[in-house]
């Protein structure tokens with residue numbers, strides 16, 4: 001009897017295994033035929049793959065690690081993009097990735113076929129710090145976040161420059177003025193934007209510019225949490241095996257910090273309703289982002305998540321832009337002198353929002369900084385369905401490319417901003433004048449703030465902040481001398497900034 005059962009169960013197992021294998025093979029063949037038909041229908045041709053080792057792509061993985069280590073990842077990526085005519089495939093462990101620097105393709109991903117792509121693959125890495133918000137969700141959830149946040153960036157909010165000026169005084173206080181003592185502006189810019197972002201979001205700055213470096217509790221916790229996001233992000237599918245207890249503690253500190261302001265915002269908005277009902281003409285006082293969110297929803301978790309998302313999206317980006325811009329301004333004394341000349345039109349007054357917008361050369365410098373050093377240099381999307389990119393396939397790289405569901409499509413803004421066919425033979429140089437006569441009007445060839453429905457909501461706020469700090473620096477300091485003997489080198493974390501900081505000596509006007 002026992003023998004009969006053993007035989008029976010072995011047969012059953014063999015049969016089950018055979019069914020599984022056959023159904024696996026059948027699914028694969030079915031998928032292959034479906035893909036082939038779809039690709040033919042759209043006239044797609046395969047892209048060239050850049051790996052020598054075509055199975056796991058270990059050769060590229062080795063170069064990836066080495067280039068990151070040597071801080072020349074972006075420079076090398078430009079060479080690759082040129083070599084493969086701006087669209088190619090890459091095998092990385094189990095992933096098939098398509099990389100592109102072609103504006104037509106980027107427009108298709110971000111705008112024309114927006115719904116075919118998503119960023120849900122970010123959620124796992126970002127959620128412990130950010131929760132679910134505008135920066136790490138797709139579909140309806142993202143649309144609700146965007147609708148909640150977008151109205152908070154109206155012109156009135158963006159044009160209020162008072163808090164920028166209050167912080168400038170703290171910032172100036174940390175800069176030696178003898179023209180000889182070196183100061184690294186980069187960490188100060190990060191403290192400036194942390195203070196301005198928390199003031200804008202929570203209604204109260206963390207005051208990091210006024211603290212000793214050892215006391216930067218929330219800022220330090222936030223920095224550590226971001227580092228951990230970087231590490232987890234670079235581990236790809238293996239990130240779930242990574243455990244960092246310090247990061248968990250830092251995430252908790254950051255979220256609890258934000259939660260206090262959420263409680264306060266909900267309380268204020270509730271009591272406001274009573275006062276408003278008695279005096280409907282009453283004017284609101286200072287603009288506070290968390291209060292605006294609390295007026296639109298009373299869900300505490302939702303408000304906390306959105307605040308954390310906007311803090312992440314807004315702080316490091318603006319600080320990195322300032323660091324990159326000042327690195328180049330310090331290396332180009334003639335540009336600094338021209339900027340200072342333009343700023344003299346203010347006759348020493350603090351600039352208004354309209355006056356800032358009228359400073360044309362300042363705008364050229366900011367455009368040029370974001371072109372040469374876009375602070376979000378690489379980005380990607382995951383295909384949510386089978387879809388097509390318009391160019392990059394075939395021997396001439398001009399045919400459409402089939403993108404199966406689940407493929408990661410990366411786009412390289414850094415390399416695109418350095419294409420000589422768009423920006424001329426001096427594309428690698430910092431030359432703000434190229435923007436001066438208004439002839440250079442790039443569309444999808446210039447994407448520092450992304451494009452399509454997910455374009456940066458904080459663009460005007462960021463440009464106002466960077467413009468304000470730059471104008472006030474130009475009013476305050478006659479000389480801005482670079483103390484870095486070498487050229488700008490990349491430091492690529494969540495954003496792109498100068499590896500050696502922004503070391504300068506300044507002398508007052």
Ligand code: HEM
Pocket residue numbers: 119134135146149309310313314315317318321375376379448449450453454455456457458459461462463
């Ligand atoms: C120089 C400064 C900045 C640059 C270069 C920049 C750039 C970008 C880029 C490239 C994206 C798209 C990221 C993606 O693919 O998901 C983005 C999204 C976003 N940015 Fe900015 N940003 C800057 C400053 C700010 C500031 C100051 C804020 C807010 C205070 C902000 C809020 C956001 C938000 C909320 C998103 C997500 C939009 C969405 O997915 O719908 N950004 N930004």
